[in-house]
Amino acid sequence: MAEFDEEAVRSDVEAVFGHRSKHEGPEKYQVNDKSSIKHVVGVISGKGGVGKSLVTGILATELTRKGHKVGILDADITGPSIPKMFGLSGQHVLGQDDKIVPAESKGGVKIISTNLILQNENDPVLWRGPMLMGALKQFYEDTLWGDIDYLLVDMPPGTGDVALTVFQSLPIEGVVIVSSPQDLVQVIVGKAVKMAAMMDVPVLGVVENMSYMECPDCGKRLEPFGPSHLDEIVGEFNVRDLGRIPIDPRVAAACDAGTFESELPSGLIPDAVETVEG
Numbered sequence: 324m325a326e327f328d329e330e331a332v333r334s335d336v337e338a339v340f341g342h343r344s345k346h347e348g349p350e351k352y353q354v355n356d357k358s359s360i361k362h363v364v365g366v367i368s369g370k371g372g373v374g375k376s377l378v379t380g381i382l383a384t385e386l387t388r389k390g391h392k393v394g395i396l397d398a399d400i401t402g403p404s405i406p407k408m409f410g411l412s413g414q415h416v417l418g419q420d421d422k423i424v425p426a427e428s429k430g431g432v433k434i435i436s437t438n439l440i441l442q443n444e445n446d447p448v449l450w451r452g453p454m455l456m457g458a459l460k461q462f463y464e465d466t467l468w469g470d471i472d473y474l475l476v477d478m479p480p481g482t483g484d485v486a487l488t489v490f491q492s493l494p495i496e497g498v499v500i501v502s503s504p505q506d507l508v509q510v511i512v513g514k515a516v517k518m519a520a521m522m523d524v525p526v527l528g529v530v531e532n533m534s535y536m537e538c539p540d541c542g543k544r545l546e547p548f549g550p551s552h553l554d555e556i557v558g559e560f561n562v563r564d565l566g567r568i569p570i571d572p573r574v575a576a577a578c579d580a581g582t583f584e585s586e587l588p589s590g591l592i593p594d595a596v597e598t599v600e601g
């Protein structure tokens with residue numbers, strides 16, 4: 324029988340999970356001593372493509388317009404979209420000593436994202452678990468955030484490893500759930516609500532994106548994705564209704580052009596903004 328090399332196995336395990344035994348519980352990330360973050364709020368969705376980054380962007384822009392100091396940690400590490408929205412496409416963050424200086428949008432939102440690290444932002448991020456966790460930890464701990472009132476964490480969609488690590492390791496005060504009026508939305512939102520409950524993180528409420536659109540000719544409200552399910556979700560899961568966002572081609576164009584911050588109309592989801600403010 325082949326000899327069992329206990330030392331080799333232990334170092335393999337440590338390489339994957341860090342130098343922690345399973346009895347120590349999840350590691351709590353600590354922000355560096357040059358930064359102070361008052362509130363950390365997550366934006367989550369049960370599935371991809373519903374507008375999580377859009378909602379993160381709206382919250383960041385509106386909170387900044389109200390005079391708060393805001394940062395975005397783009398924890399959607401393999402599918403980051405925040406830098407482009409904020410006109411930071413092609414930019415790279417700089418290092419200072421052994422720390423990272425976050426990029427800053429024209430409006431003053433501090434942003435860290437894999438797209439600001441990659442040589443070419445169109446390169447796919449083919450990282451496995453330990454690399455993803457390492458990036459997340461560095462984004463939180465090693466970024467020179469300075470003084471931040473609200474750090475918004477744009478979470479990866481679903482309930483995977485990175486999302487769980489964000490919940491366990493960052494001091495998340497609450498989460499905003501983003502949904503869209505499609506089939507199975509209750510099941511998908513239900514998963515997000517349960518994940519938050521299991522992690523002991525309060526759900527601040529639900530924003531429904533792509534709820535309706537206004538016909539440019541007659542002004543009639545159309546529901547291309549079907550009727551809203553927000554009222555049912557609010558009743559079923561006992562969460563707050565934080566507002567509905569219409570489909571607006573100008574918003575999509577502004578996201579693509581990087582002019583989101585200057586072109587975003589005011590007062591889109593006021594209840595969501597006030598709830599995050601606390």
Ligand SMILES: Nc1ncnc2c1ncn2[C@@H]1O[C@H](COP(=O)(O)OP(=O)(O)OP(=O)(O)O)[C@@H](O)[C@H]1O
Pocket residue numbers: 368370371372373374375376377378399402404480532533568569570571572574575576578579
């Ligand atoms: N209300 C809206 N009106 C018009 N376009 C929208 C709206 N919401 C989202 N979009 C567009 O849909 C695309 C996906 O949105 P977004 O990146 O916010 O989704 P996401 O949930 O963060 O996606 P992912 O799961 O990939 O991270 C973007 O191109 C965005 O501009």
